[in-house]
Amino acid sequence: MANACLANLVLILAALSAISLSSAEDEQDTRARRPYIIHIVKSAKPSHFTSHQHWYASMLDQLSQSDPNGRELLYTYNTVLHGFAAMLSSAEVEAMESMDGCLAVIPSSVHQLDTTHSPEFLGLSGPSGVWSNFSTYGQDIIVGVIDTGIWPESKSFSDAGLGPVPSRWNGSCQVGQNDFNTTINPTSEYASPRDSNTHGTHVASILAGAEVNVSSSYANGTASGMAPQARLAIYKVCWAKGCSTTDIAAAMDEAVADGVDIISISIGSSDVPFYQSSRAIATFGVIEKGFPVFASMGNREPNSSSLSNPIPWVTTVGFIGINRGRSSQCYVIRMDNVINDNVDNFSTMW
Template sequence: MVLLFLFAILLFFDSSTAVPNGLQTYIVHVREPHTTVSSNSLDRESWYISFLPSSSSITGSEDGHDRMVYSYQHVMTGFAALLSEDEVKAMEKKDGFISAYPDELLPLHTTHTPDFLGLKQDMGVWKNSNFGKGVIIGVLDSGAMPNHPSFSDVGMPSPPPKWKGKCEFSACNKKIIGARSFVEGAKAMLGRSMPASPSDESGHGTHTASTAAGAFVEGANVLGNANGTAVGMAPFAHLAIYKVCGQSGCAGTDLLAGLESAIQDGVDVMSISIGGRMARPNFYTRAIRHRNV
């Protein structure tokens, strides 16, 4: 079972953005395929494609595959696609349809520290947990700066055999064991290209990843002040980085794609410091709440 460990999460998609051609990215929930349909990913995608407009109803050279942004299997039964309001209304009449809502950009949030939680290095639950040794933490954020001292792998064991993830930059080690980037949702919403590297542009993902599992870094300070040892919550845990946020925020479709990959990769714990802009977000209609991860 994958644990959804939320350091600071208020998941609410509260403002949608249309793409220039009048289409909009929707997250679509459907029922599981019929038992006669194989569970492999190609057949599942064919099931999803059946909900999209037929090629005869789409102008130009587009077809259902061109409209598909993401196909989900583990995090939810459904997909993300470029659709018009009329196409969504037509889709609602199809057998197996559950719900659809526009993709939205989410703002980044932050986390707290071991001191705030009263954790002690030489006693108690922190020490007894072996500082997270053997655990894989998936961080869904703005990426990471891999050469940061908090990501040193000195003294780290090799990744557990169950790890099946990938590394899309050259600096992975025994601390950062995987790094991937998911930006197709943001590209579809904003109508422009996005950096595909999982490297961090804003510093937020580096901050949250090091808060989750940063190594012990002695002599840390801010402009010569507050000298001490910087350390994350689980300094012996491994990190899997999933870049799902850019300078403009985090597309819900990209967040779901990151969750999908993390589950497949063998992540144990997920850190998501992403939130909404309202005090009382309406969770129950949203994709993260549709799945017990």
């Protein structure tokens, strides 16, 4: 329990380093097919289908046969939400919405990354720091990082001194480039979990990077993540063109099934109502399973209403200012106790 409490504190503080760049809707020709997430009532599956995936494939087959190419299942969601992702035209969306068991058909959005800064500024390290009485920062906690992937050769990700992987872990390691699923064309990037952007590597090292002695023309000292004893489970969903909602939802779905304890996501959100956001729905499913989700706040201020990821059941954190001078202030916005008609309706619907 102590480790779990510490891990929550660590991840809250780690996410204080988020700075929002922007978020954008996926711009595609509305006459062509684009990715959608089809939310389904799980219990509505007819008994003659052998599995939900079988049922979902049948629903796609019922659409117009004029152009069946490109209408295969992109993802099947089974854990934090129920349904599937597919490429659909506007006419096919209307047909899908009329089918029995369909809750909603929500277009996938493209989000942009958030990023950066420092444990010393937060007063965590040193003899009088918050961590001075702890020596196992995040031990045996598995953090699911949803981002651009990772550069595994970095010294920050050495597993020297760590014990065996917790037995509850059910995930697998994908190292090749074949069958790496995404709705965004990765162009010349690595079609694998390897990080060509460096953002995911940076975020992962902030969260749980091992202690590394640094000596260079820029700085000397010891670099360390917030919880160097924690485990990292990396889910690549972001590319140069952005991060697709279909991929983000699939990563959350898989992360919970794999056995992570915490999910961290430093990616901006879309400005849409919760009930129209597949990302909000997926995080609701994660929380419902009993796992915390930490998201970046963003820094589009001084514009009003500029908070990114204002989802009530997600712990959204960030800071204003930088670690220079005394004006910087930290904020942790816990909105999971915010209950209003909108949230009540959302909970009933989903």
